[in-house]
Amino acid sequence: MRFDVITIFPELIHGYLREGVLGRAQARGLIQIHAWNPRDFSDNAYRRVDDRPFGGGPGMLMMAPPLLAAIAAAREANPGAPVIYLSPQGQRLQQGAVQGFAGADGLILLAGRYEGIDERVLAAVDAEWSIGDYVLAGGELPALVLIEAVARQLPGLLGHADSAAEDSFADNGLLDCPHFTRPEVVGDVRVPEVLLSGDHARIRSWRLQQSLGRTAERRPDLLAQRVLSAREQKLLDDYRRQDGE
Numbered sequence: 001m002r003f004d005v006i007t008i009f010p011e012l013i014h015g016y017l018r019e020g021v022l023g024r025a026q027a028r029g030l031i032q033i034h035a036w037n038p039r040d041f042s043d044n045a046y047r048r049v050d051d052r053p054f055g056g057g058p059g060m061l062m063m064a065p066p067l068l069a070a071i072a073a074a075r076e077a078n079p080g081a082p083v084i085y086l087s088p089q090g091q092r093l094q095q096g097a098v099q100g101f102a103g104a105d106g107l108i109l110l111a112g113r114y115e116g117i118d119e120r121v122l123a124a125v126d127a128e129w130s131i132g133d134y135v136l137a138g139g140e141l142p143a144l145v146l147i148e149a150v151a152r153q154l155p156g157l158l159g160h161a162d163s164a165a166e167d168s169f170a171d172n173g174l175l176d177c178p179h180f181t182r183p184e185v186v187g188d189v190r191v192p193e194v195l196l197s198g199d200h201a202r203i204r205s206w207r208l209q210q211s212l213g214r215t216a217e218r219r220p221d222l223l224a225q226r227v228l229s230a231r232e233q234k235l236l237d238d239y240r241r242q243d244g245e
């Protein structure tokens with residue numbers, strides 16, 4: 001899958017994505033990352049890409065011509081890929097949309113900077129997406145969040161295929177259960193006995209119960225989106241009873 005990112009800081013993108021599992025995925029040809037710098041499409045000697053807002057106001061805006069030219073170049077290199085503008089005004093990115101994007105052949109991501117972009121650029125954008133209701137210095141981190149979340153869904157990318165499928169949101173829409181590794185005792189806290197039992201059915205059941213309980217406590221909104229099976233409801237009832245004890 002090919003990701004094209006339009007950014008005045010290409011190294012922010014390449015630097016992060018050359019590390020770890022995504023770096024290995026690039027080496028294996030599972031993903032391709034291309035950054036396009038609008039400065040390369042600026043028509044002035046100073047490679048200027050920003051200017052003052054008409055009507056006044058604080059800060060600078062990204063000018064339309066360099067961005068539109070960079071988008072056109074990316075579309076030519078990544079035909080059919082939707083152009084996504086990462087913006088606080090976008091729709092909120094959730095796992096469902098991530099899985100949808102994983103089915104695309106490619107994505108073109110526009111990362112803004114400054115106080116934003118000239119509104120006329122949006123005529124060349126297919127969708128606006130936000131990673132959350134906070135303002136960042138630019139769209140590069142949101143672009144990286146989207147790339148990482150989508151790439152994890154690609155077959156063969158992660159070590160064993162099921163680890164993406166087992167991701168809590170991807171798998172069952174619940175928060176993840178607690179995890180433990182050696183040493184068995186930290187301070188005076190032991191690893192839950194069930195995890196040392198070797199009884200895999202019981203371990204699976206305990207993990208599901210912990211996920212249900214945590215989701216009910218911390219993200220009832222997620223739980224409300226889910227119809228619980230009779231077994232899951234009983235696990236949750238038992239969890240609440242134990243918790244109440």
Ligand SMILES: c1cc(-c2cnc[nH]2)ccn1
Binds near residue numbers: 112135142
């Ligand atoms: C997507 C983009 C942004 C953002 C881009 N530039 C400043 N903030 C924030 C949240 N989600």
